[in-house]
Every structure is written in C-alpha cells, then in structure tokens.
Amino acid sequence: MPEEYLVAQELHKSFNEQKAVDGVSFTIYRGEIFGLLGPNGAGKTTAIRMMSTVLEPDRGDVIIGGHSVRREADAVRSQIGVCPQELALYEDLSALDNLVFFGRMAGMSGKEARAQAMARLELMGLSERAKGKVDKFSGGMKRRVNLAVGLMGHPEMLFLDEPTVGVDPQSRNNIYETIEGLRDGGMTILYTTHYMEEADRLCDRVAIMDGGKIIALDTPYELRSQIGEPERVTLEDVFLKLTGRSLRD
C-alpha cells in the first residue's frame, strides 16, 4: 500500500464571488509524479498556490507529510519546493547567487547552500554558467535555473507549475530527465502542464481539472482506455473529450 504524502480535502477558493477552486480532493502518494491538467482558468495554479501555503483556502485543507497547510504552514514549507509558472529569479544576480540565496531562505548554512547550488546547477547542465548573470541567459537556461531554485533545501515534495513553457527541445529533455531522476530518488512531484505528451511520459497519475473541479483522475493509460484503445488514442484526445473544444480565455 503506497504511503499517502499529500491529501487535499475539499479545497475551496473564490475571488470576488468567482469560484476558482470548487471542492477539490485528491491524494498524491510518496514518490509519484502527479499531473494536474486543465485548460486555462481551470483552477490549477490557484490549487497549487493553496497547497504551497501562498494562499489560504476558503474551506478545506491540505495535509502534506502529515502537516496541515492551515495550521502548520511552517512545517509544510520546510518540506516543499516550488517552481512557479513564471520565472521567479533575481535577474541582476548570477545563477549561483540566486540558488544560494533561496537555499539560505530554506534554512541552509552558507557553505551547505553553496555546495548544493553547485550540485543543482551541475544537474541542470549549468555549472559552467554558474557565475553568469541570469539576465544574460536564454529562455531555456532561465527555466532550468528556475527549476534548480525549487530544488534548493531538502524538499520532499516539489510543485512544478508548467516548467517547460517556452523551452527548446534540448532544455525540455534535460528537465524531463531531471524530473524522472528526482522521482527515482523518492521525491513526490505535482506537475502541471499544457503539453499532454509530456504528462503522458512523466506522470504516474493524472487529474484533469475544469471549472475549479476535478473531472477525471487516473493513470494516463486508464484515462486513454476510457475513450478507446489506449495504444491508439492520446491523452490529448481524452483531455479534449472531457473539457470540450471551445476556446478558453
């Protein structure tokens, strides 16, 4: 029986009477990559912001590693790493300085943060550019630094919100390999993306959100099986069937 690591319980969040997340519940098991898919405005980012302690839920709770995001936010923060959708870096500083700073904020000593920063940059294929200013980096390099920052500290769980947006195939492949390596190392990962083949390749299980609710949750194989022969249909076919073909804002 796999160990439950993240349990979302009836999460609700509204902005100006507009329901962004409407009663979302799911469980992520330790060491799995859990995909959270959905069209724009489905509520994925709001859900991640609640799970990562940035936003307080209107109702419901999330238990991460046995700690409630409502009551034990500090304990939750010591267990998570976040790689937000937008680049969240100090562009005037070097890649190394960015990583060391966030490492220190995660509670590491200067020496430890520096050593781990170099290791993370090595992992992302950026060790030679460690001292380069981030504003001189390409989009793909910035994405990799963004991911490396999320890995600083010793997170047991990583939130990856569309980490491959605007990235060239080489950088994307590097990111995939890194994520798979992290999963193999026992890290629990919540992953959102608009690229269905990416979710199909990486995710052990996938939840599809629309209108603030979870409308499907299973393994990619099982989801494909629901609409046809799993070898012949794609996750994108499932996604479009469940969420419709009308354009979203």
Next chain:
Amino acid sequence: MFKAILVAIHEVRIYLQDKGDLAFSLLLPVVTFALMYGAFGGEMEFHGTAHIVNQDPGGSYSVRLLEQLEEMDSVDLELLSREEADGKLERSDLLMVIYIPEDFSAKLVSGEQTQLLFRQRGNGGQEGQIVASLVRGLAERMNQEFTVLSQASSSLAGREISRERIEIATQKFLEREQEHPLVGVTEETMGSSPDLVNQFLPGVVTMFVLFAITLGAQAIVQERRLGTLERLLTTRLSVGQLFFGKFLAGISRGFLQTLILLGLSYIVLQLFTPLAFIECLVIALVFAAAASALGLIIASIARTEDQATWIAVFLTMSMVMTGGTFFEISEGSVLYTISRVSLNTYANDAFKTIIAQGGSLTDVGMELGVLAGVAVVGLTISRVLFKVMPGGR
C-alpha cells in the same frame, strides 16, 4: 533576525549590482555637495553693495565717509546720480540708496547738524538693512570724533595751540582708542561656523533620506513583479523577517547617501567637530529608519511600481514643502502646525541643532524619539497592511 539580515544583504547586493542606479544614487550626493560648495562654500561672511548718491562731491567729510566705506571688506561702493538712484528705486531695481546732502561737509565744518538720507523700498531688504547699519556706524564714529574735538578745543581755549594741532592730536587719540578699545568684542564659534552651507546642509541631507522612501516603496512590488515574492513566501522565511529585512535594506540605502554627503562636508568643509559628525550620523540613521518604514507602508498597499513611485514622490514632495526644509517656518503659523506632521521637520530641526547651532544629541532627544517612533509604528503598520490587503499574508 538572521534571515532578515540575509534579506537586507541580498537587497543591498542587488542595489550594488545595478551600476546605473548605483552611480546615480551615489554620485547625486557628490554632485549636490559640489554645487552647494561652489554656490556657498566661499561665502562665509556678509558681502553687500552700498549704493550712494553723493551730492557733496568736493566736500572733505563726504569724501572721508566714502573712503571709510571703501575700506570695509564686506562692502562694495557704487556711486549713482540722483536721477539714476530715484529711477532704480522707483523700478525696485534697488531697495536702498543712501543720499549724502550737498551741504554735508559745509555744515559739519561750521558745527551744524546734518542728515544722511536713507531712501528705501519697504524695509530696504536684508542687504540694504545691513549696509544701512554699517553706514550708521560710520556716522556714529564721525559724531564721536566731532564731540571729542569740540571738547578738546573748548578745554584748550585760550592757550596758544592752533586748531590744526588739536585736530591732529585728537585724531591720533581716536585712532589709538580704535585699535585698543576699552570695551572689546571677541567672537567664538561653538561647534560649527554659521554660514550658508550650514544653513542649507540639513535640508539637503533630509531631502536625500526622503528619496529613500521611493526606493523602499518599490521593495515588495518589485518582488511581486519578479515572481520572487511568492517563491519567498513558500520558504521558511516569515513575512515578518521579510519586512524587517527590507526595512534594514532601506536604512542602509538611505544612510549610505547621507554618509557620503556628511562625510564630504566633514572632510572638505570641516563643518563639524568629530563629535558633531558622529551625532549627525546617528540622526541620519534614525531618520533613514523612519523613512524606510514609510516606504514599506507604501510598499504594502501599492500594486504596481507606478503606484508605489507616485505615492512615494507625492509624500516626499509634500514633506519637503511643508517641513521647512529650505526656509524658516514661523512658530504659530498654520504652516508650522502642518509641519509638525511632516517627518523631515524633526530631522531638519535635529540636524540644524547640531550643525548650525552647535548643539548635542541631548538637545534633540524629542526629535530622535519622534523619528524612532515613526520607524517602529511604520514597520508595524506596514506588516499589518500587508496582511489585510488582497493576496497578502
């Protein structure tokens, strides 16, 4: 506390990385200082022009009066015709003209009373009043000479001593008296010299610290724009630590500029004693803390960099205008009451007490208390505002 210091160091590092911003903010005090020194540095004492209409050009006493005026280092002499002077007074080109009447010397020779005429627009202006006072002093001296001469002449009447000899002896006696007066005056300056640089320096210093409000106001908005605010909020850094770190960074930036300005004033102009210099730095530090806290209040409510900048600029300019930065505000006026809510009033008063009046920190306890209070209350309010504003925590 340790994380807050790390945030402050990080913030200052980013500030130091931006060469353009850095050059601007550090060179600005140097340029301001150079301008201030160029404009006021050499002018330690009064210097004015005496505008004279001499209607007794051939008279010995009018010539003597003008010679004595010319001997004064602080006064330049400009002779005008009566028509010129009247026209300039009419047009307010001049505020004060001194007229020597045509019978000035003749009346004095015959022992009669005569009058110098001071014509002025309004009160004659500050320069006119000082020049008039100097001329009154010269007229007083001439009066004393005549009194002594007349008493000597009447005492020696009947003896066979010529009036010329009496005049020479009297003159020598008066000159000796002037060189060694019975009642002398010694000037002693305490702490600093009361010149124009001293008068303006407090205003310039407080203005620079107030500029730090604008930088502080950007603190949270910039993090939000970069996306790093959310990321920081998911680390073990508490919001309190984040705010305290930003507060310390704001103090460092505000203090750095002030340090340059005060340092240059100390080294180049030697305006203060070493103790006064240190006291000024203490005031600058507390004032920078108050300004940093005000910046954070703006940072807590502003949603965009434009909002933060404009609120900060409005606040800064209002305080500069109402705080008596560059002009005296008379006690009891409406502006005086308004100035009491302006932060730089207290900093300005404190700096003036140390720089221009030679006071010490014990004399500015109330001002330091107000500034420190604003720093503590401002920091607390900014934290509360961040919590209650949408998206805050």
